[in-house]
Amino acid sequence: MMHDYSEEIGRLAEEILDYARRRTELEPIPTGGTATPEALAELVGETITTGGLGGSEALRVFIELLAPNCLSVDNPRFLAFVPAAPTEASILFDLVVGSESIYAGSWLEAAGSTYAENQALRWLSDLAGLGPDAGGVFVQGGTVGNLSAMVGARGAAGARLERLGRPRPNHWVFLISDTAHSSVPSAAMIMDAEVVEVATGSDRRLTGSGVAEALATYGDRVAGVVATAGSTNLGVIDDLQSVGEVCRANEVFFHVDAAYGGAALAAPKARPLFDGIELADSIIIDPHKWLFAPFDSCALLWRDPAQAQVVHAQHADYLSFLDRYGEWNPSDYAIQLSRRARGLPFWFSVAAYGTDAYAESLQATLDIAQVAADRVHAADHLNLLWGPSLSVVVFERIGWGASDYEACTDAMIASGTGFVTPTRHDGRPVYRFCFVNPRTTAEDVDALIAAMA
């Protein structure tokens, strides 16, 4: 390892940077692939050895054997789940973040990077209208973001009951809508709390009147309300205005899960869909979804960060020195301590390209979603069922059962046509497009629709 260290590392640096550059420049991006554990064992064999493979050989194994067996989520024809479309600037800068060894948990150790992360958070916070005191932190993803927010909600609810001289409940309840993301009930389970689905109408939107009714039933047991701004499956945005007003009137914590949809706050034409989000006590938005940043990054924003700090800041003798430089310790605002400066690739990209470019790219994805809905509507073999709602389009292939969808998706992966997975809508198997990539074209959509014929 020590032998010829600098020469070897210099060579490795070139090989790695060269590959990263080539991967970033690929046009078109290959769809990538997947494999069973057995197939990979056969193909790759053992890579952990006592003597080490050497950097070049380990890199070769990755480039030739491992990377092709990962799907390219940034391929313009990857429209399953919620894809990603990181900018070149954000990807390349992620290499820099890794090279810096920044401990981004405290201001003392990471003043410069925290300053930049906070500016990126401020942009999102101002788009939502959370007010001048708002702030937060980039966490791993929406799941940790929701859990951290819900723990904050419970802390606020407990503090309120204490102030009022009323007892804390044995079991807390979170009010949610039926389009809430799976991470919300999962977070509640971790907290030994319950979720109660508030009934919604045919538009699937949570409303203030529904929340008010549930509050009357559950009273002091309610730790908070979790609304969704852009549900994952259908792109539904709850009625944030009426829900927010009811929460305010009842002093109930209001969390908005905008992990996927919140990006569209930056598209002026879409912004009115989010009216009322400024009433939120906390919001999450995943830059790794629709804000063109690499994994993994979720912006968790608090209206009142001091309140969040009460429940999230860790205390230990060896940490107390940090409080002397207590400007803003990112670790204090979520479930975490050590953290990478995972907001920096997003910050760099917004700083480099400017917010106008973001508005344009978001509008481009909203436009292609509309084109896709029109194409689906016009196709004889398809039946448009939902959308476009934000950038989600849901439709059925006339005459197909669940196994037909699965077989079609398998064939699309095998042929490299693209990646679209079946989901369910009103109990039936359906296909769903989710657009986050401004490079997806009408021709891409046509190719996928043709593959479903």
Ligand SMILES: *Cc1c(COP(=O)(O)O)cnc(C)c1O
């Ligand atoms: C994706 C998503 C999440 C979970 O986010 P991760 O980053 O995957 O953990 C939560 N809520 C919504 C609405 C989402 O779309």
